[in-house]
Amino acid sequence: MVYQWLYSFADQYSVMNVFRYITVRTFISFFTGFFLCLIWGPRFIEKLKEKHFGQLIREDGPQTHQKKAGTPTMGGWLILLSTVVPLILWIDILNPFVMGTVIITWSFGLVGYFDDYLKVSKKNTKGLPGKVRLAAEFLISGLVIVYLIRYHNMSTDITVPFVKQVAWDFGYYYAIIGSFVIVGTANAVNLTDGLDGLAIVPVIVAATTLGLFSYIVGHASIANYLQIQHVVGAGELAPLAAAMVAGGLGFLWFNTYPAQVFMGDVGSLSLGGFLGAMAVVTKNELLMVFLGGIFVVEALSVITQVISFKLTGKRIFKMAPIHHHFELGGMTETKIIVRFWIISILLAALSLATLKLR
Secondary structure: OHHHHHHOOOOOOHHHHHHHOHHHHHHHHHHHHHHHHHHHHHHHHHHHHHOOOEOOOOOOOOHHHHHHOOOEOOOHHHHHHHHHHHHHHHOOOOOHHHHHHHHHHHHHHHHHHHHHHHHHHHOOOOOOOHHHHHHHHHHHHHHHHHHHHHHHOOOOEEEOOOOOOOEEEOHHHHHHHHHHHHHHHHHHHHHHOOOOOOOHHHHHHHHHHHHHHHHHHHOHHHHHHHOOOOOOOHHHHHHHHHHHHHHHHHHHHHHOOOOOOOOHHHHHHHHHHHHHHHHHHOOOOOHHHHHOHHHHHHHHHHHHHHHHHHHHOOOOOOOOOHHHHHHHOOOOHHHHHHHHHHHHHHHHHHHHHOOOOO
């Protein structure tokens, strides 16, 4: 919160007045996070190599992936650490929505870290038991949402995209729904993280979109003009989203094909938790289905594959998640990645259109 100290000098130095504006702090937060990630990246990757935190590859996965074995993983820490300095310098940490989102993001990151560490230390791909991981995620999400509802009057309404002034109030039951949004998004991002750069760009696109939504719903005049719910204090999430986007772009510098580092579960779960928390706070729970369409399809491909195999003994896809299906169908890895990126951008445009098409 150094910006508040700088702003206190506005009476003596008028230039310091710029720090009162969320837009200015959003841009500064972005560039701070990006350059820190770029500077720290090489040394961070070397540290991962020194500690032998190498990626383990499923034996039943595409054979082309076996050459990726040993690539440093847990690179998600690089993204998270790149947001710390912007958080201290340019963002109001005491804002309840910022605090809640940060708690969910870092807590999910810790869950992912334990999962990654067990995989690396035991030299297998099982990691943390699924039930334990889900229980921890639901507990974290539920506690944060209940706290925000009880002590900071967070809305328990769910709005409907493309429809004006339609909302359902779920009261404290909203904590269950909100938790499903957060946990579902986190694990969907986790399933998407299977090719070099595949998950991080849709995350960047979604985070950028939700950051814009946070500024809009936090601005009373704009929210009123667009006839969307005004969430007091949500605008402070915009510079936080910018820091996360910057960390993601910095990470992509090293994660692009062929990847020098993988984000691991510490990255995918924390980033997914961040997106889910942003969707909940900005009241875009249902819209997240459109915005995170790539993640939804990836998750559904796994769910339908499992159900089909258990009920009929047959598989719908050559391999799930669906990006592996396309790989085994002969599509090159880079083509799959870029096409998924394009789709994520189109879905973001569709999501932004809901601001007026309602």
